Amino acid sequence: MRFSSKANRPAFTVIELIVLVGTIILLALVLIPGLIHARQRAQRIHCVSYLKQIGLSFRIWSPDSDDKFPMARSTNRQGTLEFANEVWRTFQVLSNELGTPFILACPADSRRPAANFSTLANTNISYFIALEAEEVLPEFPLAGDRFLTTGHPTVQKILTIRSNDVPTWAGQGHQGGGNMALADGSVQQMNSAKLQEVVTNALRLNLEAHTNAILRLAMPE
Numbered sequence: 001m002r003f004s005s006k007a008n009r010p011a012f013t014v015i016e017l018i019v020l021v022g023t024i025i026l027l028a029l030v031l032i033p034g035l036i037h038a039r040q041r042a043q044r045i046h047c048v049s050y051l052k053q054i055g056l057s058f059r060i061w062s063p064d065s066d067d068k069f070p071m072a073r074s075t076n077r078q079g080t081l082e083f084a085n086e087v088w089r090t091f092q093v094l095s096n097e098l099g100t101p102f103i104l105a106c107p108a109d110s111r112r113p114a115a116n117f118s119t120l121a122n123t124n125i126s127y128f129i130a131l132e133a134e135e136v137l138p139e140f141p142l143a144g145d146r147f148l149t150t151g152h153p154t155v156q157k158i159l160t161i162r163s164n165d166v167p168t169w170a171g172q173g174h175q176g177g178g179n180m181a182l183a184d185g186s187v188q189q190m191n192s193a194k195l196q197e198v199v200t201n202a203l204r205l206n207l208e209a210h211t212n213a214i215l216r217l218a219m220p221e
Helices: 014-064 088-091 191-212
Strands: 125-128 143-144 158-164 178-182 187-190 214-218
Touching: 014 125, 014 143, 014 178, 014 187, 088 125, 143 191, 158 191, 178 191, 187 191, 191 214
Parallel strands: none
Antiparallel strands: 125 143, 125 214, 143 178, 158 214, 178 187
């Protein structure tokens, strides 16, 4: 009776094992960047959706408030004018329109959403609010990713942008870019060059409307 020599053969030779491991590593190097990019893209799409809901909430709130947003109305008129630098207060005022605080935390941000509006704090929020935003200035910034910077510090949680400033998106945002909701309810995905274009236009609009060429952003610090 003959016995096959295959019965004593090892499952893999050393060369076969090296080839197998090399193939697995190669596949990982090819697939992982694609998976990371897909995840980042999905996070940005969610962020755009959240900002659209935020923009809509402002626009739903304003018709019953003299067509003004909360940061332009006094606290004794259900607004947040006196505390507009505390971003969480404005979003609390909009709680009925927002429906849930979950949308205030961008998926690409390390911040986690509040369980409810009663416990909402700036640390649960990923978005700034532009204090001069008005419905009558549809191209004006309204809210956007908090990773915006000019290289200058905030003062009492307000980042003031002037004509000689150069705003950019910090690297921890959406792959070097960011998202911004405008006062007309639209949301734009933009790089730093587009951001500077939008800010320049906002400064012009604010100068024409209020003779004041600044843009004040309440940051959720």
